[in-house]
Amino acid sequence: MQFCWNVRLISQKHIGIQSLFCLVLMAILLFSKLSVASTVDEVAQLRQIAQLAEYVGVDYASAVDNGQVINDDEYQEMLEFSQLIVDKTSSDNYVMHSLNEKASALQTAISTKQKVDTVRQFASELRISLLAMMPELPLPKRLLSKDATFSLFENNCASCHGLSGQGNGILASGLEPAPTDFTDKKRAENRSLLGLFDAISNGLDDTAMPAFTQLKEQQKWSLAFYVGSLAFQSSSEFIKPSQSISLQNWINYSPLKLSTETEGLTKNEIEGLRADPKLLFTNQSGPLAITKTQLAAASIAYKNEEYEKAKTLAVSAYLDGFELIENSLDARDKNLRKSIEGNLIKLRQVLSNAQQVNQLESLMEVTVRQLNDAEELLTETTLSNEALFTASLVILLREGLEAFWLYWL
Ligand code: HEC
Structure with missing residues (x-):
């Protein structure tokens, strides 16, 4: 077991304890697998609906303006995704069913071409209900160093998103939709780190964005924090936040949402922390x-x-x-x-x-x-x-x- 092998490297002096530890570990693994597996599918479903809802909230602005469709492809996508959300929440499953009303409200707002803010509000309400139903995510306690993360980005992402993340990589020109420009602040303000992480993990249907299943959790989180930092570099003069924030909320909500509602942090503080995410992690290590x-x-x-x-x-x-x-x-x-x-x-x-x-x-x-x-x-x-x-x-x-x-x- 590679994991136990790692432990052995760390504590060579405690061989006896270590074997016992491995046994206990295997017992726990077996037990947790048995007791939690039945809900894993449900959680995956909830995660995907949350991902779709956020996507709709972010992209609606490029589909409809002032009650008029401004990009037909984008608008078709909005209709498709909001229908998908309604379908997923229409199942007999009790958990899903409780979300159906919010999903329908979102769909109606889109099909009647309501204002961007209205659609965002519905999408955000749906997401909040979903997040409340999900167990906390296991997050890495540390991110990879910035250098290590950048070289991951360079090798896996730059061909489309460009070396500086502006969506202008060598493969970008033929792609529709074009790869995301991570320095676009308007877009980034509406994107949660969880949404970015999910896009990296699962890919985005009907776009060139592939699912990076070969990357480890820590690598994907490091990339999510990295691309999520690019729009805020100019605000990186770091101000120590006046309030603490839970890492879970930090990843669940977009900067806009964090600054207007949940945590009482100022916009500057949020942007500073987004620009330099390392600070969140080192704060927590003692x-x-x-x-x-x-x-x-x-x-x-x-x-x-x-x-x-x-x-x-x-x-x-x-x-x-x-x-x-x-x-x-x-x-x-x-x-x-x-x-x-x-x-x-x-x-x-x-x-x-x-x-x-x-x-x-x-x-x-x-x-x-x-x-x-x-x-x-x-x-x-x-x-x-x-x-x-x-x-x-x-x-x-x-x-x-x-x-x-x-x-x-
Ligand atoms: C083959 C091209 C390609 C590669 C390689 C690629 N992407 Fe993408 N990526 C895209 C496209 C296209 C989109 C979709 C843009 C849209 O839907 O508007 C996208 C979207 C995303 C999004 C969603 C952003 C948002 O705000 O909605 C994230 C996050 C992302 N990519 C991260 C990455 C990371 C990290 C890598 C490397 C590990 C990567 N991408 C590699 C093409 C690519």
Whole structure:
């Protein structure tokens, strides 16, 4: 098993533990395959509808203007895709059925040539409902370096999209529709990273854009972040965001949507982060950041009544994060260490019982504030390299696990 082989490289000293780990890993793989596989098809369907909805929202502007069709091919495509969405959501399947009303509203808006904003609104509402139904995606914890990503782009994409991503590669001239110009800001503002990732993974029907099934998840994500950065390079003077943002929301929503609604980040901050996505990832690599991420995820799972998942995440918040810096923090502020530990215990208790959302929220608030204090006390340099390394290793292993079994399906 290549995966276990990787682990062996990393921890040559722990051969015994490692074999045990491989056994446990295989057991988990087998188990997760059995328990989740039945929904995989459903998730793939939802992903595709979301992809279509976003595509319609982005491209409608080049099909209809002021109630008039301005490009007949594009308009036919809009009609076809919105029909496809309606068909997919008309199945007997309960999950799909609940989306049918929104899908029909979108279709009617297109067939009656409504305003761009109206169509975008319907497409966006449909997408939001879809995203809420999907499990969180396993994202890579790290992107490839910019150089490595660029050479992937150069070898696989530049022939059509052009070296600088302007859609002017050597093969571009005969293609209809032409390859996307990634520096077109108007278009990019309406594109989520998930939409870009899905286009790379699945290709786009009836266009020259192929599905890059041969690339690994991390390569495809790195490319999605890369092409998603090209329209914002001029705004790359980076401003540290005033608010944190979950990686999941960051990939799910377009820059326009993020700046107008969901997260309260300014347009400049969003564009800066799009221009330099690395910053999102490095922010998350320390043990305390991991604790915060896992707690936030636990709280979401709890509100979705997924109690087992919430508990698992809360335990991970401690083991994969805080525990690794406990000693360093103890040396600096014993009381803070004790208090955080106590709150993490309380949080795990609250998460084990239904209907304690209020307690959960106030505890979360206190704990996150304390974690921020701890983070300030322990600047990067005082965290031992080993603690950082262990934290990212633990996460890598877990993420590797998810990515690995996805490949297996
Ligand atoms: C053979 C030509 C070709 C190659 C090679 C190619 N693309 Fe494309 N790509 C296209 C065309 C054509 C479109 C569709 C444009 C449209 O529908 O308006 C497209 C669309 C896309 C989109 C959707 C963009 C949007 O905003 O809708 C993404 C993302 C994308 N390509 C990424 C890539 C990446 C990354 C690679 C390399 C790994 C790649 N493409 C390689 C031709 C190509």
